[in-house]
Amino acid sequence: xxxxxxxRINEEIQKELANLIPNLKDPRVQGLISVTGVDTTPDLRYxxxxxSVLDKSTGKEVIKGLKSAGGYLRxxxxxxxxxxxxxxxxxxxxTAMERGARIFDILSTxxxxxxxxxxxxxx
Numbered sequence: 733x734x735x736x737x738x739x740r741i742n743e744e745i746q747k748e749l750a751n752l753i754p755n756l757k758d759p760r761v762q763g764l765i766s767v768t769g770v771d772t773t774p775d776l777r778y779x780x781x782x783x784s785v786l787d788k789s790t791g792k793e794v795i796k797g798l799k800s801a802g803g804y805l806r807x808x809x810x811x812x813x814x815x816x817x818x819x820x821x822x823x824x825x826x827t828a829m830e831r832g833a834r835i836f837d838i839l840s841t842x843x844x845x846x847x848x849x850x851x852x853x854x855x
Contacts, residue, residue: 741815742770745779748809749821753798760797763787768826772819779819782826791825798823 749767764786772779783798785791798805802821810818 738772738774741776741813742772742779744813745772745781745809745819746770748812749781749805752805752808756797756801756804758797758801760790760793761801763790763794765794768828776815776817776819778822780822780824782824782828784826784829788830795823795825 746767746769749770753761753765753767766784767781768784769782770779771782781798783791783795785794798821802823806818806821809821
C-alpha cells in the first residue's frame, strides 16, 4: 500500500518539477531539460530527481543551477502537493541513455550466428 502512495507522490513531484524548471531564471538552467524520474524515500524526507540534458557538455552546470534553485523548487512543490513533509530535492544527471547506447553498441559488434530453426535439442 505504501509503495503505491510513494509512486503517486513521485509522479506528482516529477510533473511539478517539469512545469517549474523551464520558468527558472538561472542562466545555468537552460536548453532542453527533462525530469526523467523521481525516487522518494519512504519517510518523504529526500527525493532523488533524475535530470536528462540534451547538451551533455552543460549537464554539470545545469545540475549546479538546479541545486541552487532547490529551495525555491521545494517550496513550490510543498505548496502544490500539501504533504506533511516536503522532501529535500537531490538532483542527479541521468545517464541511462548513454548506458543504453553503449550496451547497444556492444551488442551490435557481437558476431552471433543466425538461428536456422532446426533446433535438435528441442526433441
